[in-house]
Amino acid sequence: MTSTTLPARPAPAAMNVFERYLTVWVFLCIVAGIALGQLFPALFQAVGRMELAQVNLPVGLLIWVMIIPMLVKVDFGALHQVRRHWRGMGVTLFVNWAVKPFTMALLGWIFIRHVFAPWLPAGQADSYIAGLILLAAAPCTAMVFVWSRLTGGHPLFTLSQVALNDTIMVFAFAPIVALLLGLSSIVVPWDTLITSVVLYIVIPVVLAQWLRRVLLRRGQVAFEAAMERVGPWSITALLATLVLLFAFQGKAILEQPLVIAMLAVPILLQVFFNSGLAYWLNRRLGESHDVACPSALIGASNFFELAVAAAISLFGFESGAALATVVGVLIEVPVMLLVVRLVNRSRGWYEAGASSAATSR
Secondary structure, three states, rough: OOOOOOOOOOOOOOOOOOHHOHHHHHHHHHHHHHHHHOOOOHHHHHHHHHEEOOOOOHHHHHHHHHHHHHHOOOOOHHHHHHHHHHHHHHHHHHHHHHHHHHHHHHHHEEEEEEEHHHHHHOOOOOHHHHHHHHOOOOOOOOOOHHHHHOOOOOOHHHHHHHHHHHHHHHHHHHHHHHHHHHHHOOOHHHHHHHHHHHHHHHHHHHHHHHHHHHHOOOOHHHHHHHHOOOOOHHHHHHHHHHHHHHHHHHHHHHHOOHHHHHHHHHHHHHHHHHHHHHHHHHHOOOOOOOHHHHHHHHHEEEEEHHHHHHHHHHOOOOOHHHHHHHHHHHHHHHHHHHHHHHHHHHHHHHHHHHHHHHHOO
16 A cells, blocks of 8 residues: 655745745844833833733734734635545644644753753743743644745645644643643643633634635635735734844843753754654655655744744743743744755655555555
């Protein structure tokens, strides 16, 4: 028995300027945010007080502008594709929901509570670990399409795994976060966590799918043109949110600049571990390379927009949790480009092993 034969690989598409230089934009936001926070502290404190039911209104609006255009691209009708590539989908779900959040909690415990503890701000360990857990519990929704294109990943598989992950995230994000925070002795009010899920997952999904149907009624060309126009909105809103975050985090970063580097270590380790695990499992199961690539890449990257929003809602602008999620944004592009290069360069090795695995079944 052989694995399902898929259509020919599409030609890889280049990233746009926002995507390719995301790390540069984030770095500039760090500089701008820290500078503005030091120059105009009263202004940013006023922004921080604009809350309703523990939700910061300016950030809530920015998060919606950030998330909704991305979710409009997700076709939940693609869920019927799941059964065609059930091995690759099984690997995706296993790594994303049974491995990734738990390994991140373990790595956080090792590095934040022990290895780096002497050099981290006193009393912030719990908050840093919470931010890492929030980051790992939110599988990638938008950027995985970019990584998949760059590896020639199968587009229908990529779309179906994103749709399935987003569906599961509505129900699993809050329980997994609450479980892992509880195991880490971090108390999080359930009502705040549920509010974050409703505000930053459920409502944006509903609005995005309504908007998707409205746009598609005008035809595919009009839909593509609309997506092209609103695409930069997401990145712009993300960068504005980061300026606010670093305006609040500026003092802590200036006092201990190595905090960002120390938070990056567990994030980097979980990226390479989870992508490598998913890639290897797909090879062992005899899946085709264009399924294994997006399966591995979604397990390595994160829905960092949701993680940032949830961290702010749960712990506040000035928390270590918010800073930890932002570190994930900072290193996302260069690290994922390295993973993309590795899976592209190892295609021959992968296909030799996958072919043997498929023949032996």
